[in-house]
Amino acid sequence: MSATVPAEAAPSWRDRALGLRDRLVSDPRFRRLAARFPPTRALARRRAGALFDLCAGFVYSQVLLACVRLRLFDLLRDGPLTAAEIAARARLPPESAARLLGAAVSLGLLDRRGGGRYGLGPLGAALPGNDGLAAMIEHHAILYADLADPVALLRDGGETGLSRYWAYAREAAPAGLAEERVADYSALMAASQAMIAEEVLDAFPGLARHCALMDVGGGEGAFLMAAAARAPALRLVLFDLPGVAARGRAALARAGLAARAEAVGGDFRAGALPHGSDLVSLVRVLHDHDDAQALALLRAAHDALPPGGRLLLAEPMAGTPGAEAMGEAYFGFYLLAMGSGRPRGEGELRAFLARAGFGRVTAPRTRVPLLVRVLVAERAG
Numbered sequence: 134m135s136a137t138v139p140a141e142a143a144p145s146w147r148d149r150a151l152g153l154r155d156r157l158v159s160d161p162r163f164r165r166l167a168a169r170f171p172p173t174r175a176l177a178r179r180r181a182g183a184l185f186d187l188c189a190g191f192v193y194s195q196v197l198l199a200c201v202r203l204r205l206f207d208l209l210r211d212g213p214l215t216a217a218e219i220a221a222r223a224r225l226p227p228e229s230a231a232r233l234l235g236a237a238v239s240l241g242l243l244d245r246r247g248g249g250r251y252g253l254g255p256l257g258a259a260l261p262g263n264d265g266l267a268a269m270i271e272h273h274a275i276l277y278a279d280l281a282d283p284v285a286l287l288r289d290g291g292e293t294g295l296s297r298y299w300a301y302a303r304e305a306a307p308a309g310l311a312e313e314r315v316a317d318y319s320a321l322m323a324a325s326q327a328m329i330a331e332e333v334l335d336a337f338p339g340l341a342r343h344c345a346l347m348d349v350g351g352g353e354g355a356f357l358m359a360a361a362a363r364a365p366a367l368r369l370v371l372f373d374l375p376g377v378a379a380r381g382r383a384a385l386a387r388a389g390l391a392a393r394a395e396a397v398g399g400d401f402r403a404g405a406l407p408h409g410s411d412l413v414s415l416v417r418v419l420h421d422h423d424d425a426q427a428l429a430l431l432r433a434a435h436d437a438l439p440p441g442g443r444l445l446l447a448e449p450m451a452g453t454p455g456a457e458a459m460g461e462a463y464f465g466f467y468l469l470a471m472g473s474g475r476p477r478g479e480g481e482l483r484a485f486l487a488r489a490g491f492g493r494v495t496a497p498r499t500r501v502p503l504l505v506r507v508l509v510a511e512r513a514g
């Protein structure tokens with residue numbers, strides 16, 4: 134059998150220009166010249182800075198983690214403190230406190246204030262009281278341990294901290310997972326859901342015209358609770374693995390929603406989804422799954438809806454303008470370490486939705502697309 138070798142495409146003007154750029158920039162003499170020559174100096178410095186930040190990114194993350202673990206942002210919520218006061222409250226030696234404070238100021242997490250005091254910086258000001266974000270930052274310790282040898286991870290995959298943490302990712306029969314195996318990730322998702330739910334629901338038009346919302350992979354029901362507050366007549370259905378659904382049932386009851394809510398335990402990889410809801414949501418769920426499973430899940434959602442029913446698909450997406458690294462780099466490697474799924478772009482998700490049978494698809498804008506984006510798909514007749 135003879136293999137056909139594809140004819141090599143002729144290089145475009147863009148390919149040639151990029152090739153020339155690569156040859157120039159990889160030449161040390163050119164780089165020295167560019168750094169000296171005023172018109173190219175600013176660009177050369179910006180590039181050097183961007184490359185340095187890539188090398189140093191892990192260090193910056195650990196400075197943030199130290200601030201979170203020492204609860205510096207909560208400590209400074211009520212006003213600035215001196216380095217000595219911070220050192221005493223964080224139980225750090227004065228020199229270590231000074232080092233951490235200097236680092237946090239340089240990263241915009243803290244600011245220097247008058248009288249030798251330190252206050253919240255432009256980035257740190259978003260953290261006090263934000264338990265979901267603090268939990269996410271702490272959670273990254275598992276990811277970074279998994280990424281210690283990225284080449285081994287790319288070559289072999291294998292057992293990782295994240296694949297144990299997200300117990301469903303590699304489990305052949307996830308419906309059998311005991312509650313203690315799903316408790317940690319469910320609590321993390323519930324803590325970080327508040328900021329996502331507001332973004333999604335602000336962007337989603339016409340929630341109140343639906344009769345029943347089924348949140349598939351709905352965790353502990355945080356998204357349903359946010360929806361319930363905006364649409365008092367909406368019936369709520371939570372579908373998740375049995376161990377998670379039990380936690381969701383209890384949380385919905387604690388929120389006073391038992392009378393309008395039902396929590397159904399099951400495995401969406403194993404069969405059909407419950408019928409009877411005219412709105413189905415998948416919030417931060419689809420990207421966890423490989424293509425065949427993702428497509429099967431969209432088909433199951435389509436089949437569960439009545440004609441005219443809608444699917445609300447919400448997750449961070451690959452190729453988000455201005456946040457490209459969040460998709461391909463961050464989620465690409467996060468999901469690699471987790472052991473299943475991949476980030477998908479809007480175009481690819483639209484193609485999946487069409488293959489699953491959905492008709493009209495719209496993409497209402499969220500305020501912070503880096504966090505989450507939304508697609509709304511309608512089941513035709």
Ligand SMILES: C[S@@+](CC[C@H](N)C(=O)[O-])C[C@H]1O[C@@H](n2cnc3c(N)ncnc32)[C@H](O)[C@@H]1O
Pocket residue numbers: 301307315319322323326329349350351352353356372373374377399400401402403415416417418421
């Ligand atoms: C990343 S979490 C998202 C939770 C929630 N939607 C949120 O945004 O906070 C994914 C959810 O999907 C659920 N899940 C994963 N595989 C499942 C399966 N095969 N059947 C049912 N639920 C599943 C998990 O238990 C988990 O609650």
